[in-house]
Amino acid sequence: MIRILLADDETMIRAGVGAILQSDPSLQVVAEAGDGRQAVELALRHRPDVALLDIRMPRLDGLAAAAELRRVAPDTAVVMLTTFGEDDYIARALEVGASGFLLKSGDPRELIAGIHAVAEGAAYLSPKVAQRVIAEIAGGRMAKGARARDRVEALTERERQVLALLGAGLSNAEIATRMHIVEGTVKAYVSAILTRLDVRNRVQAAIIAYEAGLVA
Template sequence: MPPELPITVLLVDDDALIRAGLGAILASDSRIEIAGEAENGHRAIELASRLQPTVILMDIRMPQLDGLSALEAILGQQPDARTVILTTFGEEQYIDRAIAGGAAGFMLKSSGPEELIGAVVAVAEGAAALSPRIAKRVIEKVRSIDAGSQHAARLAIEALTAREHEVLALVGAGLSNAEIAARLVLIEATVKGHMTSIMLKSGARNRVEAALIAYKAGITCN
């Protein structure tokens, strides 16, 4: 099931030229509509509350209030808000905090137009989105986890049902709710119910954390 159209996007970046460029790229896709623009974190919090956009595309480094602090504030008010964090080369050190803060996606500002549009659509559909470079960084981090982290992840999923294990494995593989529903021959509302249960039982705050738990616990799909 595709996302509700149009996919409204709030652009957050302190550079007006970057906002204009991002807006032009996204608006070239008929499914996407620019709902508003913010030049700092405080303005982003205000507009996110007022406009209720489908996706928030947010820069990390901004004056007054940075993107990660704004992300945490927005999700404190709107737990279901979907945010894609924009980073530049060399800012991978912010990934951990962004994941913990509840970001649904991480893209480099140097990403190509199709990659950026794909990330926004994926997040609107309920999936996670990582640029290839950032995905590699996350995978390398997961591969380097110690036995204690693996054990903690396995404990976190002990209470999951067999079906929830299947759903979590597909989340770890990067599938959206719609794709999981098609794979398991379920309706999307049922998948959403399983995701809610998985997050409650595992302690995952968002889809990216759920995927990392799947990786750490060694849950994979066939």
């Protein structure tokens, strides 16, 4: 069972999103918050697997709440859910450590798929958001590629193999199966990779993998 914290200042939105989540018997909303500060407090109390946060909320907006959650509840994966698809929001969400970014205008199936993906240790961007990120990466790929390759050089060969699979979107369990190692070892590799690359989350590491040419 994947335990979820749902935070949005609009009651109707929470009800609609909650109904979508309830359609999957493996998902359970364990707490609901109407603002970012309450979301952080409830996350500390309930320790959900995933926090689904709206970006624009009172007291503490979703981006600030995401940054706080990464600090005080690092085991809770954060997914941003918003009606706003501007590049600035996408970039800021990734910078503060969000593992997923979904648009409220997207297909409900994307919401469920995204929750499952981040709960399994992977990252998930809605297709429209992914297009924006890829376009941004491709725009300055040559210069960024050189910098990314320099950063990847600091990794061991085994860590580069894990990074390549992480960049391809595989979860820890899938990487473990592919490399014939236990999932706990994969988690240790991922932790070491994030530290060596000086990045906050798997999304940022995946971008470096792409820029360095480890992922087609």
